[in-house]
Amino acid sequence: MPLIETKSLQDEYDVIVVGSGAAGGQTAYTLTMDGAKVLMLEAGRNYVAETETPMFQTHDQAPLRGNSTADKEFGFYDATVDGGWQVPDEPYTNASDQKDRQFWWWRARMLGGRTNHWGRISLRNGPYDFKPRSRDGLGFDWPMTYEDLAPYYDKVEMLIGVYGENDGLENTPNSPDGCLMPAPKPRAGEALLQQRARQLGVPVVAMHRAVLTERLDHKRIPKLLHPGNARAQSILAAEMQRRAACFWATECGRGCSIRANYQSPTVHLPPALATGNLDVLTNAMVREVTTNKEGRASGVLFIDRLTGVEHRAKARVIVLAASACETVRILLNSKSKQFPDGLANSSGNVGKYLMDTVGTGVAGQIPLLEGLPPHNDDGAGGSHVYSPWWLYQQQHAGKLDFARGYHIEINAQRPMPSVGYAAGLAQHAQGYGRKFKEEMRRYYGSTISMSGRGEMIPNEDSYCEIDPTKKDKWGIPVLRFHWKWSEHETRQAAHMQQTFANIIEAMGGRVLTKIETDGAKAIRPGGFIIHEVGGALMGADPKSSVTNQWGQTWDVKNLFLTDGAVFPSNADKNPTLTIMAHAWRASDYMLAAMKRSEI
Amino acid sequence: MTSNNPIQFDRRTALKWVLAAAAALQMPESIADEIAKTVAAKGYGKDPDLLKAYTPGQLWPLTLGAAQRRTVATLSDTILPAEGEFPAASKLGVVEFIDEWISAPYPQMSADREQILEGLTSLEEEAQRRFKKPFTDLTARQIASICDDLASVQAKQGFERPTAFFQRFKQLVAAGYYTTPQGMKDIGYVGNVPLAKYEGPPKEVLERIGVKMV
Numbered sequence: 001m002p003l004i005e006t007k008s009l010q011d012e013y014d015v016i017v018v019g020s021g022a023a024g025g026q027t028a029y030t031l032t033m034d035g036a037k038v039l040m041l042e043a044g045r046n047y048v049a050e051t052e053t054p055m056f057q058t059h060d061q062a063p064l065r066g067n068s069t070a071d072k073e074f075g076f077y078d079a080t081v082d083g084g085w086q087v088p089d090e091p092y093t094n095a096s097d098q099k100d101r102q103f104w105w106w107r108a109r110m111l112g113g114r115t116n117h118w119g120r121i122s123l124r125n126g127p128y129d130f131k132p133r134s135r136d137g138l139g140f141d142w143p144m145t146y147e148d149l150a151p152y153y154d155k156v157e158m159l160i161g162v163y164g165e166n167d168g169l170e171n172t173p174n175s176p177d178g179c180l181m182p183a184p185k186p187r188a189g190e191a192l193l194q195q196r197a198r199q200l201g202v203p204v205v206a207m208h209r210a211v212l213t214e215r216l217d218h219k220r221i222p223k224l225l226h227p228g229n230a231r232a233q234s235i236l237a238a239e240m241q242r243r244a245a246c247f248w249a250t251e252c253g254r255g256c257s258i259r260a261n262y263q264s265p266t267v268h269l270p271p272a273l274a275t276g277n278l279d280v281l282t283n284a285m286v287r288e289v290t291t292n293k294e295g296r297a298s299g300v301l302f303i304d305r306l307t308g309v310e311h312r313a314k315a316r317v318i319v320l321a322a323s324a325c326e327t328v329r330i331l332l333n334s335k336s337k338q339f340p341d342g343l344a345n346s347s348g349n350v351g352k353y354l355m356d357t358v359g360t361g362v363a364g365q366i367p368l369l370e371g372l373p374p375h376n377d378d379g380a381g382g383s384h385v386y387s388p389w390w391l392y393q394q395q396h397a398g399k400l401d402f403a404r405g406y407h408i409e410i411n412a413q414r415p416m417p418s419v420g421y422a423a424g425l426a427q428h429a430q431g432y433g434r435k436f437k438e439e440m441r442r443y444y445g446s447t448i449s450m451s452g453r454g455e456m457i458p459n460e461d462s463y464c465e466i467d468p469t470k471k472d473k474w475g476i477p478v479l480r481f482h483w484k485w486s487e488h489e490t491r492q493a494a495h496m497q498q499t500f501a502n503i504i505e506a507m508g509g510r511v512l513t514k515i516e517t518d519g520a521k522a523i524r525p526g527g528f529i530i531h532e533v534g535g536a537l538m539g540a541d542p543k544s545s546v547t548n549q550w551g552q553t554w555d556v557k558n559l560f561l562t563d564g565a566v567f568p569s570n571a572d573k574n575p576t577l578t579i580m581a582h583a584w585r586a587s588d589y590m591l592a593a594m595k596r597s598e599i
Numbered sequence: 600m601t602s603n604n605p606i607q608f609d610r611r612t613a614l615k616w617v618l619a620a621a622a623a624l625q626m627p628e629s630i631a632d633e634i635a636k637t638v639a640a641k642g643y644g645k646d647p648d649l650l651k652a653y654t655p656g657q658l659w660p661l662t663l664g665a666a667q668r669r670t671v672a673t674l675s676d677t678i679l680p681a682e683g684e685f686p687a688a689s690k691l692g693v694v695e696f697i698d699e700w701i702s703a704p705y706p707q708m709s710a711d712r713e714q715i716l717e718g719l720t721s722l723e724e725e726a727q728r729r730f731k732k733p734f735t736d737l738t739a740r741q742i743a744s745i746c747d748d749l750a751s752v753q754a755k756q757g758f759e760r761p762t763a764f765f766q767r768f769k770q771l772v773a774a775g776y777y778t779t780p781q782g783m784k785d786i787g788y789v790g791n792v793p794l795a796k797y798e799g800p801p802k803e804v805l806e807r808i809g810v811k812m813v
């Protein structure tokens with residue numbers, strides 16, 4: 001990736017974008033394709049998926065056979081660089097030592113951020129998800145409707161490439177024709193689960209993931225995405241041709257050297273750079289947004305991570321897209337006489353209403369899947385099917401003891417054995433010698449797991465603020481987290497546990513994990529699902545919200561937030577597709593406002 | 600987050616369990632010292648080269664002496680012996696893997712270190728007690744007589760710790776073996792090769808599980 005150095009920074013840009021992940025990538029893409037001059041600042045190092053991805057490496061080539069360690073928590077070959085639950089030199093704190101009140105914060109310090117190793121699950125929020133408060137009186141409504149965001153979901157799906165099907169299920173929107181790519185067929189285990197779960201009334205349909213199951217249509221799509229912009233069309237058409245279709249092997253979490261799945265550095269950044277309108281500076285850790293006398297944002301102050309030297313950059317518009325919590329941190333650290341409580345914080349709500357996803361899992365062993373003829377089911381490197389939430393009506397009628405839904409992520413395949421997988425099977429395979437080997441062969445591929453991913457309702461006790469004393473290596477004050485689940489979440493987790501046990505039973509299997517009837521014991525810690533959003537909510541009222549529906553802060557007109565910080569709710573649908581749709585919509589608004597000279 | 604691992608889908612819980620189990624055991628002092636020493640060694644950090652092939656001993660010093668390595672080899676090959684085209688565990692680097700594992704400067708592996716080293720010692724003691732010979736000099740039948748006692752699901756009285764050792768050792772042997780290309784083939788994994796098309800499960804597989812696909 002062609003990058004600039006600090007010395008070649010231009011005097012002023014149209015827009016500075018902080019962060020290069022899903023939000024920063026989409027923002028820079030939309031802006032530069034339309035001609036804006038953009039500087040992207042990324043705290044992590046440069047990263048080149050085409051040359052750095054260990055595509056076919058087998059575990060025996062890695063230290064500890066690739067097992068996870070404190071250095072690489074999702075395994076040696078996971079794409080994360082300089083990241084994890086703890087990042088050296090960049091601590092955070094939790095206000096409470098109580099186990100159930102911790103927040104875990106996963107970060108990655110690399111070009112593209114967490115989009116290099118994310119699961120690629122790309123689900124649209126449905127109409128209910130934008131108006132949760134109107135439906136059940138809890139949480140907050142979005143200051144927009146599904147219809148407002150839908151055209152941007154269409155565009156993002158076409159740009160990045162998402163496989164999936166239209167099932168017409170409640171609050172699980174169909175995409176217009178021409179948006180989705182064909183979904184891969186279910187694997188054997190997935191197909192069996194589908195058959196049996198359906199008998200219980202649980203739908204199992206094609207997963208939606210950002211993986212190209214065929215080449216992108218470079219003739220049709222660029223015209224639809226950039227009408228009237230011939231240059232953007234030709235740049236995008238050329239970049240689309242440089243992306244290959246998935247070749248049905250290797251794990252997406254390692255990254256994809258053939259650019260068949262979505263990562264910001266392989267999908268968003270190449271066309272943006274090809275416009276000549278984008279400068280990317282890595283190892284640039286933004287500390288604060290600077291302001292001028294009129295109370296407008298004037299630029300940012302950042303620290304070169306390699307030298308520790310402070311620098312400034314200037315722009316007409318500043319966009320924070322550093323991931324929800326980092327964006328909040330930058331706002332709160334941008335203190336001045338004019339903004340003593342941090343920037344854009346006249347509501348006092350910056351940092352408030354942090355949300356994650358409710359998560360819990362159950363594993364099972366299915367005799368019917370034992371000893372199947374060996375066959376290749378690597379597939380698209382992730383799930384081919386999932387269960388969207390199916391109990392909207394019962395829930396609305398008050399028949400459930402929790403307010404919001406969850407979906408089920410399904411894992412049922414014949415994976416390349418990892419240390420954890422082989423050790424797990426060995427726990428169940430009896431004896432030693434030939435008998436043991438036979439049992440290992442028999443059990444291989446017969447275990448499945450289900451993970452619930454549910455909506456958390458924002459609450460007063462889950463938030464982050466600046467730690468009064470602690471600073472990171474560069475002297476930047478760090479975040480302190482507060483966390484609490486409500487019974488809506490813990491009861492939902494208990495419902496997941498029971499449902500998954502029922503499905504395993506319907507498959508004729510046995511449950512391998514302990515089924516928890518107490519959801520508080522089953523629920524994963526806050527942040528653990530790595531779907532953190534909120535902290536600077538959008539809303540209709542400047543008194544209670546931080547931004548308007550375009551991520552424009554109420555207090556500072558030329559300051560925008562395009563990541564998940566602005567989410568007023570966190571639907572069960574994984575957040576990233578919605579982050580990108582919002583970033584695109586916000587960027588369109590920015591472009592129009594700049595053209596009107598409003599900002 | 601999505602998990603890619605059906606069994607160990609919650610690594611955190613597993614890790615906590617391992618740590619708790621380690622804390623519950625009394626540690627002989629000499630071993631505790633050794634653990635402290637290993638933990639002081641450096642890991643590979645948060646940005647290692649992912650394309651390079653690594654060998655045990657390259658990143659941190661190993662632990663096992665020649666005699667211990669022989670014991671590990673004998674026990675590993677008892678658990679996963681050669682069979683047809685597939686070599687015995689020790690031929691696929693399992694001994695080196697276990698040595699690398701128990702020597703690693705990470706908490707999860709350090710927790711295993713004590714159990715494995717202690718288990719190897721008690722295995723030697725058991726061989727001496729029963730047969731007055733080192734474990735590696737025992738006949739296959741003699742080894743089996745010891746392993747049969749350790750491999751039972753419910754630990755026999757007085758065998759709780761050796762049984763737990765055997766169980767964990769077996770897991771590590773399986774981990775080392777089935778993560779090699781030969782081990783993967785042995786267990787029935789097919790893949791990690793580029794395909795032009797993904798066709799879904801073969802017909803005979805769907806028939807076996809009684810699923811019709813549209």
Ligand SMILES: Cc1cc2nc3c(=O)[nH]c(=O)nc-3n(C[C@H](O)[C@H](O)[C@H](O)COP(=O)(O)OP(=O)(O)OC[C@H]3O[C@@H](n4cnc5c(N)ncnc54)[C@H](O)[C@@H]3O)c2cc1C
Nearest residue numbers: 019021022023043113114119120121286323574575576600
């Ligand atoms: C293992 C895993 C699986 C996941 N699976 C899914 C999934 O299947 N579906 C889904 O929707 N979501 C998934 N997610 C979540 C998804 O990764 C995030 O929602 C998404 O990456 C958020 O995009 P972002 O741009 O806000 O943040 P990021 O992708 O984290 O990017 C933020 C970037 O900003 C940089 N940055 C931070 N602070 C500063 C600063 N002060 N100055 C300069 N730069 C800074 C960071 O280094 C980083 O590169 C998963 C996450 C993980 C870790």
Ligand code: SF4
Nearest residue numbers: 246249250252256381
């Ligand atoms: S499964 Fe497909 S998309 Fe995923 S990494 Fe492999 S080739 Fe790329």
